[in-house]
Each structure stands twice: as structure tokens, then as C-alpha cells.
Amino acid sequence: MDLSIKGTNFLGYLPSQKGTQTFSTFSCRYQKSNEEVFHQITESELEIALEKASAASEKYALAPIEKRRNFLREIIALLEEHRTLLVQQFSKESSLSEDRGNVELARTQAQIQTYLDFISRKDWNLLHSQELNGVSFEKRLCPIGPVVVFGASNFPFAYSTVGGDVASALAAGNPVIYKANPFHAGLSEMVAGIVLQAAENNDLPDGVFSLVQGNDYWIGETLLKDERVKAVGFTGSVRGGEALLNYAKERKTPIPVFCEMGSLNPVFIFKDAFEGRTKEMVEKLSSAIKNDGGQFCTKPGLLFIEERGSEMFINAMRDEFTSAAAVPLLHPSIYNSFLKLSSVFDRFPVYRVEATAPEYSVYPQLTEMTAKEFSAFPAAKEEVFGPFSIIVKCADESEMKACFETIGGHLAASVWTDQSLSEEWMYLLSSRVGRIIKNGVSTGVAVIDSMHHGGNFPSTSDSRFTAVGKDAIYRFLQPVTLQNFKS
Incomplete structure (x- = not known):
């Protein structure tokens, strides 16, 4: 099949580029x-894309389930067949490495396989x-009906054209209108071509998938x-997610809007961890903050530490950041935002390479402050997207708790200790985050049924649902009770 980029939208099976307003990736x-x-x-x-999705909704929901399963199988196979071209475009548009692209594509295929395995179970849609x-x-x-999905900037495969949101919605039996992220429009067009080829091969209705640029x-x-839109999936900024939520409030008929937004993913380091885990913590935490420019929704953005005994850890972290290489960010807008948001911390001790980075690249940055300073500085409670984190020095556990209670919800939190975590700590953490990690880091989200990738606002708009794992499909399904139908 031809995956050459033509700069088009797909209105169902129809390629269309009537618009005079154009743009390019960077x-x-x-x-x-x-x-x-x-x-x-x-x-x-x-309007054509919306009408086609609406018209396809009943036809797709009632199509034999084996067609839907074959549809997903073919998408996985076609992604593999065209891996080299796809990964090259991934790297070209995102400035991320081809190695990262290959890993992310494999993860995307695994996500699709998760939903395929689920709908291949006998009575997969029977709850009770x-x-x-x-x-x-x-x-x-x-199926809930036509779903709109907005692609993420930082995962051109895994949270984009056929990422977790799209794949779970399609597996559930819903048409999808995918709004491509303009940062990787070319890759989106290529993957959309694969999705539509797989749909056509299985004689699925026109409108089962559309690409909007x-x-x-x-x-x-x-x-x-x-x-005509019945549900929405979004991965992006707090500002973008809140705008969509506000638009949804103006509708005549309410719909679920599943937004994944900003998360600081706090880390809590108890004093006993410094006795035997300092080297491990420095290696894992510095890597999680710096890798791929720290452009992950699960990057550890706050490190709350019990200060006593922490000198070796703090010095080693400083060394990691004052020798770190510059890294290109995803897009000029992300670069400009990083410079603006990180610069407000220059009043505090800052650890980074003091040199001029290439344009659109940045040096990873570590900032330090006391618990008192943290509580009095609102900017420290907001996400800085990119390779940036803050060490917050606390006198004891109670001061760590007090700091944590001043910030919102998060996708994940990590605790470093060889002691048992108290019930009070477990309650406090579980009331605000979707995943709690002991002696590990929040990056590297496993695609398994036990994963919950969600959290309290503003990390997501509904902490009860996950965007990763089999359970993500439940966002785009609605329950119906059949009474006295067995006879």
C-alpha cells in the first residue's frame, strides 16, 4: 500500500484537502x-466526517464480531509491515530517536492486542x-456511539492515531473521528491510511474511522x-482539557469526556532509604526526569525528601544535572513553554549545565527548595513539561504530608523506603493518585490488566477510569440490562 504523505484529511474512506489554510510539522x-x-x-x-461516523455507528456495532477482531489483527500486521517507514517519520517529526519509536510502536501493537484478546473472549460483553x-x-x-479522540504530542504512536484511546473505542464497536496532533501530522496520515486499509479489507462501513487535520x-x-458525538478521549495540557470539558457543558446532551492532563507524580523519600538505596535512587530518578527530554505524563516532577541523611543523594543528583547533555524538545511551542515556566525558579538554587544549548534544545534542570518555600510558591505546584524536577527538603514525614496536601491529583506517586507504609500514608496517597510505586519510578507504564493509568483532577477528568490496559475499553461501552430474554 502507498503511505506517501499528501497532506490530506480522511472523511471516512474519502481523502480530502479542500482547505486553503495549511501548516507543516517542525x-x-x-x-x-x-x-x-x-x-x-x-x-x-x-460535517461530512461527523455524518459518516453517525451513519456508520449502527452498521459497525451490528457487524459480526469476527470482522472487528480481524480489523484489529490487520492493523497490528500492517503496522509491523511498514515499521521502518513509520519509525522514520516518527523521529523526523518528534525529534525522538528511532529506538524510542520502535519501542513505542511495539507498545502500541501490544495495546491493540490487549483489546483484541478481550473481545475474543466468550461473552466478553457480559457483566452479570x-x-x-x-x-x-x-x-x-x-457500544456508546461515535467517539472523538484528540492525539497527544508526546506519544506519536501510543496516544495517537491508533493508540490506546482509538484502539479501545474501535474494539468496543464505535466509529472514531481522530483529531491528529499537528506536531506529527505526517505520521498520523500514514497510520490513518493503515487503519482505513484494514477497515476496507474487512468491508467495514464508510465512516468507521476519519482523520481530521x-x-x-x-x-x-x-x-x-x-x-452526534457520544464520547471524547483527550491527552494533553490542563488548559486544553479544561477547554474541552467546558465545551461539553454547553451541549444539550451531556457526554463522557475522558481527559488526561497535567501530573507532577510526586516522589517521597523516607530517611531510611538513604542508608542503602542512594545510588539506585539517583540512577533511576535522574533517568526518569531526563530521558527523552522528560516529556512524559509520568515524569517525577517533585521529590519530597526527609532531609536528614540526604547529603550524598542531593550531591549525586546535582552532579547528574550539571553534566547532562542538551536534548531537543518535541516542538517550538513546548520549548518556549519550558523556558518560560522553568525560568521562574531561578530565584532558587538551580542545577544544570551553564551553557547555551542549540536552539529548541534545553539542558535538564534540577531545582531545590525547602518545604516552607514550596508551600509559599504557587508555581512549584504546576507541571513544567520537560526535563525539570524539584527537590523539596522536608524536616520529617509530617512536613512531607503537609506539602502533598497542598497539591492536586496525579497519575502516580512513588515512595522510597524499606519500611511498611502506614495506613495513613496509603489513604492519603490513594485518595489523590491512581498508582502507588514502592522503591521504583513512575515512568514505564506496563500495558497489563492490573494497570490503572488515571488519577484525581487535574491529572485526569475522571479518576475512576484508566487509559491503559484492558479496562480502558469500558470508557466507550455502556451497560444495558436484558430482562427475561433467555426464554
Whole structure:
């Protein structure tokens, strides 16, 4: 199949580029715009995509389940067949390495396989079955309807065109309108071509998948407010997620909007950990903060430490950051945001290479402050997206708790200690985060059924649901009870 980039939208099976407004992607590594030109979708084209998704909803939901399973199988196979070209485009647009691209593509395939395995189970959509007074009751899961998914900037495979949100929605039996992230529009077009080829090979209805290109806010507003849309998935900033949530409030009919937004993923280091784990902590934490420019939703952004006995740890962390290489960020807008947000911490001790980095690249940065300073400095409670973290020096556990209680919800939290964690700590953490790690780091989210990738606001808009693992499919299914149907 031809995966050459033409700068198009896909309105179901129809490629379309009627818009006169165009844009290009950008390579921060090479400090230049990429050559491909993309046509932003027009209002009339978006209407076609919405109408096709609505028309395809019943047909796709009622298609034989084996067609849906084969659809997912073919997507996995076609991704593998075109791996080399896809990974090259991944690296070209994101400035991330091809090694990272290969790992992320394999993860994406594993995510799709997770949903394929789930819908391949017998009675996969049956939650409960019982009888009462001779009457049968079955609680089953049904597709929710057309789903809009907004792609993430930092995972061009895993949270994008056929990432976890799209794959789980398709596996559940819902048409998807995918709003591509403009930072990697070319890769989005290539992967969309694969999805549509797999759909056509299985004779699925026109409109089961559409690709929307563009970088104007009206596109998101139009999609959120359209009554034909029944659910939304989003991965991005707090500002972007809140805007979508506000659009949804203006609808006549409420719908679920699943937003993954900002997270600081705090780390708590108890004093006993410094006795035997200092080297391990420095290696794992510095790597988690710096790798791939720290552009992960699970990057450890706050390190709360019991100060007594921490000197060796602090000095080793300083050394890691004052010798770290510069790293290109994903896009000029992320680069500019990093410079702006990190600069406000220059009033505190800052540890980084004191040299001029190449344009659109930055040196990883570590900042230090006391618990009192942290409590009085609002900017320390906001995410700085990129290779940045703060060490907060606390006198004892109670001061760590007091600091934690001043910040919102998070996807994950890590604790470093060889002691048992008290019930009070477990309650405090579980009331604010979706995953608690002992003696480890929050990066590296396993694609398994036991994973919960969610957290309290503002990390997500609904902490009860996960974006990773088999259970992510439940976001796009609705329960229906069939009473007295067995007879």
C-alpha cells in the first residue's frame, strides 16, 4: 500500500484537502520545518466526517464480531509491515530517536492486542447473569456511539492515531473521528491510511474511522458540541482539557469526556532509604526526569525528601544535572513553554549545565527548595513539561504530608523506603493518585490488566477510569440490562 504523505484529511474512506489554510510539522533536532504541507479541515469537510461516523455507528456495532477482531489483527500486521517507514517519520517529526519509536510502536501493537484478546473472549460483553423468581437478568455492554479522540504530542504512536484511546473505542464497536496532533501530522496520515486499509479489507462501513487535520481551536469546539458525538478521549495540557470539558457543558446532551492532563507524580523519600538505596535512587530518578527530554505524563516532577541523611543523594543528583547533555524538545511551542515556566525558579538554587544549548534544545534542570518555600510558591505546584524536577527538603514525614496536601491529583506517586507504609500514608496517597510505586519510578507504564493509568483532577477528568490496559475499553461501552430474554 502507498503511505506517501499528501497532506490530506480522511472523511471516512474519502481523502480530502479542500482547505486553503495549511501548516507543516517542525524538527527541533534539525531546527527547521519539515517539507510536507497539510491542509486544515474545513467546516464542510468536518460535517461530512461527523455524518459518516453517525451513519456508520449502527452498521459497525451490528457487524459480526469476527470482522472487528480481524480489523484489529490487520492493523497490528500492517503496522509491523511498514515499521521502518513509520519509525522514520516518527523521529523526523518528534525529534525522538528511532529506538524510542520502535519501542513505542511495539507498545502500541501490544495495546491493540490487549483489546483484541478481550473481545475474543466468550461473552466478553457480559457483566452479570442471574435469575430472580424465574426471571432472567443479563447485564451486557454495548457500544456508546461515535467517539472523538484528540492525539497527544508526546506519544506519536501510543496516544495517537491508533493508540490506546482509538484502539479501545474501535474494539468496543464505535466509529472514531481522530483529531491528529499537528506536531506529527505526517505520521498520523500514514497510520490513518493503515487503519482505513484494514477497515476496507474487512468491508467495514464508510465512516468507521476519519482523520481530521488542523491546529485551530474551532475544530475541537465543533466536535465537542456536535450531538452526534457520544464520547471524547483527550491527552494533553490542563488548559486544553479544561477547554474541552467546558465545551461539553454547553451541549444539550451531556457526554463522557475522558481527559488526561497535567501530573507532577510526586516522589517521597523516607530517611531510611538513604542508608542503602542512594545510588539506585539517583540512577533511576535522574533517568526518569531526563530521558527523552522528560516529556512524559509520568515524569517525577517533585521529590519530597526527609532531609536528614540526604547529603550524598542531593550531591549525586546535582552532579547528574550539571553534566547532562542538551536534548531537543518535541516542538517550538513546548520549548518556549519550558523556558518560560522553568525560568521562574531561578530565584532558587538551580542545577544544570551553564551553557547555551542549540536552539529548541534545553539542558535538564534540577531545582531545590525547602518545604516552607514550596508551600509559599504557587508555581512549584504546576507541571513544567520537560526535563525539570524539584527537590523539596522536608524536616520529617509530617512536613512531607503537609506539602502533598497542598497539591492536586496525579497519575502516580512513588515512595522510597524499606519500611511498611502506614495506613495513613496509603489513604492519603490513594485518595489523590491512581498508582502507588514502592522503591521504583513512575515512568514505564506496563500495558497489563492490573494497570490503572488515571488519577484525581487535574491529572485526569475522571479518576475512576484508566487509559491503559484492558479496562480502558469500558470508557466507550455502556451497560444495558436484558430482562427475561433467555426464554
